[in-house]
Amino acid sequence: MTENHTLTVRDNRTGEEFELPITDGTVRASDFGQIGKTEDEPGLALYDPGFTNTASTRSAVTFIDGDKGILEYRGYPIEQLAEKSTFLEVAYLLIHGELPTREQHDQWVHEITFHTFVHENLKSQLQGFRYDAHPMGMLLSSVGALSTFYPEARNITDPDIRHDQIVRLIAKMPTLGAWSFRHAQGKPYVYPDNDLTYTENFLSMLFKMSEQKYNPDPRLAKALEVLFILHADHEQNCSTNAVRSVGSSQVDPYSAVSAGVAALYGPLHGGANEAVLKMLKRIGSKDKVPAFIDGVKNGDEKLMGFGHRVYKNFDPRATIIKKAVDDVFEVTGVNPLLEIAQELERIALEDDYFISRKLYPNVDFYSGLIYEALQFPPEMFTVLFAIPRTAGWLAQWLELVDDKEQKIARPKQIYTGDRRLDFVSAEERWK
Ligand code: CMC
Numbered sequence: 034m035t036e037n038h039t040l041t042v043r044d045n046r047t048g049e050e051f052e053l054p055i056t057d058g059t060v061r062a063s064d065f066g067q068i069g070k071t072e073d074e075p076g077l078a079l080y081d082p083g084f085t086n087t088a089s090t091r092s093a094v095t096f097i098d099g100d101k102g103i104l105e106y107r108g109y110p111i112e113q114l115a116e117k118s119t120f121l122e123v124a125y126l127l128i129h130g131e132l133p134t135r136e137q138h139d140q141w142v143h144e145i146t147f148h149t150f151v152h153e154n155l156k157s158q159l160q161g162f163r164y165d166a167h168p169m170g171m172l173l174s175s176v177g178a179l180s181t182f183y184p185e186a187r188n189i190t191d192p193d194i195r196h197d198q199i200v201r202l203i204a205k206m207p208t209l210g211a212w213s214f215r216h217a218q219g220k221p222y223v224y225p226d227n228d229l230t231y232t233e234n235f236l237s238m239l240f241k242m243s244e245q246k247y248n249p250d251p252r253l254a255k256a257l258e259v260l261f262i263l264h265a266d267h268e269q270n271c272s273t274n275a276v277r278s279v280g281s282s283q284v285d286p287y288s289a290v291s292a293g294v295a296a297l298y299g300p301l302h303g304g305a306n307e308a309v310l311k312m313l314k315r316i317g318s319k320d321k322v323p324a325f326i327d328g329v330k331n332g333d334e335k336l337m338g339f340g341h342r343v344y345k346n347f348d349p350r351a352t353i354i355k356k357a358v359d360d361v362f363e364v365t366g367v368n369p370l371l372e373i374a375q376e377l378e379r380i381a382l383e384d385d386y387f388i389s390r391k392l393y394p395n396v397d398f399y400s401g402l403i404y405e406a407l408q409f410p411p412e413m414f415t416v417l418f419a420i421p422r423t424a425g426w427l428a429q430w431l432e433l434v435d436d437k438e439q440k441i442a443r444p445k446q447i448y449t450g451d452r453r454l455d456f457v458s459a460e461e462r463w464k
Contacts, residue, residue: 044068044077059088078445084269090277090436094127094428095268099343104350106266107131115353120261121145121231124203124424127266128431148204149225149234151175152182156222159212168213168416169298175209176202177291186285189434198286199427206423207231210416211238217412223247232257235420240408252364253407256357260403263350263396264418266425272296272303276426277433278442286430293426294419303415306401309338310411313370313377313402322376330386338398339381340390350396358399365406374402 040053040060046069053064062079070076081087096105104111107126114123125133125141133141158178162171179201180186186198212222215238223238226247232254241247267273275296280289297303316325328334341348362368378394381387404414433439 042068057091062087078447080447084274089269089274089442090433090439092268092429092432093130094425094432095266097268097343099341099345102344102347102349104267111263111349112353115259115262118262119230120258120265120421120424121203123262123265124421127424127428128199144200145204145231146227146234148201149208149227151179151205151208155179155182155209156212159209159216159222162216164217164219166213166216167412168210168217169294169303169412169419171213171216172206172209172416172419173291173294173298175213176206176294177288179205180285180287183285183287186287189283189285195286195431195434199431202286202290202423202427206420207235208238210413210420211235213416214239214409214413217410230254230258232261250364252360256361256403257407259353259357260400260417261421263353264421266422266428270302271299272422273426273429276430280430280433281439281442283441286427289430290423290426293422297415297419297422303418305337305395306397306404307411307414309374309397310370310401310405312337313373316373316377319372319376322373322380326377326380326384330384336377336381336387336392338395338401339387340392341395344393344395345391347393348395351394351398354396354399354403358403361403361406368402368406370405371402374399 038055040055042051042053042065043049044051049068051064051068053060065079066076068077079087094107096108097103106114106123107130109126109132114126118126121142122133122138124145125138129137155175155178159171159175183198183201185194188194208225215222220242223241226234226237229237229249233249233251236249236254236257237247240249269277272293276289276293279292280286300308316322325334326336329336358371362371378398381392387393401411401414404417405411409417
């Protein structure tokens with residue numbers, strides 16, 4: 034640290050000055066704790082609901098530069114990974130920090146492939162859900178339930194045991210997700226097919242009926258592979274923070290990941306592509322797009338699938354998804370909603386309202402169209418997000434477990450309630 038990498042803070046209540054070190058563009062919140070601290074009063078704390086300007090960890094997993102539209106996993110640009118890699122190779126990269134050798138790759142794929150089956154009792158648990166149970170509710174409870182089948186998972190300090198649970202989680206998520214889907218349709222659950230790739234097997238468990246062997250169209254399997262790669266990690270978002278926060282209690286990874294699934298279930302996090310689809314259906318036809326855009330500019334509507342908290346130039350994932358749209362529609366036929374989406378994008382990208390506010394299509398603008406073309410009902414969209422994000426959650430969980438600086442997550446509060454009231458018994462109060 035050089036001499037001028039400090040922040041001088043003057044407490045005007047006392048006139049005292051404090052010099053706080055600046056490291057990696059951050060100041061330690063605990064350093065503020067010495068300011069104004071007396072025997073009776075705690076020191077200064079930082080107030081940051083939603084952690085909008087608080088770094089909770091050091092991380093080497095994912096890099097995002099929102100202004101430049103850059104997303105990298107372990108330093109590799111998302112565009113290259115989406116074009117040249119597979120989801121399982123990307124999962125290896127996220128978890129292990131580097132690309133696998135051929136032997137490591139083959140071993141990894143073998144391990145994941147041969148852990149796709151789940152205990153039959155878990156199947157019974159899923160069958161116990163109501164016919165109309167939301168698949169995300171089924172997924173989050175069944176992932177949590179996995180912890181009871183692998184009690185050794187509680188030993189999070191043993192690297193071999195951690196590895197086994199990581200393999201199991203990445204392997205079994207598609208099985209649980211597909212079975213949640215089949216449950217809603219009243220169709221029998223399909224067991225994994227170990228001859229197929231990760232995404233092919235997922236498609237088989239979703240759509241296989243009476244045929245001996247389900248052979249998914251390789252273009253659809255590839256499109257799903259790309260979507261899985263794009264959704265595999267996104268640094269410290271709400272669900273990753275949930276996994277880290279719950280994981281900081283040193284609970285097993287199944288329980289921590291179920292917290293991530295729960296966070297993703299919320300409409301502010303995993304549900305935007307569903308909202309895009311509803312919006313496109315409501316607009317109805319291409320000629321109604323200008324009137325809809327006027328409504329957005331008047332503040333009556335929101336253009337769902339546009340804008341991002343971090344990306345203020347373009348969302349690199351949206352560019353890649355647009356290409357996948359073409360590939361999928363080549364197989365499924367064009368979704369009539371595509372025309373409306375393209376017209377919305379064309380008009381919005383030329384309009385000063387959207388340009389001046391840096392509003393561009395995000396990852397969700399086109400992903401819902403793909404999922405619908407693949408015959409997924411909207412409730413399944415978030416499940417399709419949770420399956421690949423498991424790799425990212427686990428990479429972040431591993432980092433947490435090995436990080437000597439991490440402690441149990443326990444934020445402070447600003448207490449706003451009453452103090453020292455005298456309790457009056459119910460008998461007295463209700464007289
Ligand atoms: N349509 C119309 N106006 C918008 C939109 C939109 N989609 N997004 C932002 N604005 C306007 C907003 O009204 C505000 O205008 P003004 O300055 O006149 O008040 C300005 O743009 C800045 O918006 P903001 O709400 O301060 O931006 P934010 O960073 O807080 O919100 C967002 C980001 C993603 C929540 C928001 O853009 C939005 O709600 N978009 C639609 C929902 C959506 O597509 N969400 C998916 C995000 S990608 C998923 C992921 O990465 O996990």
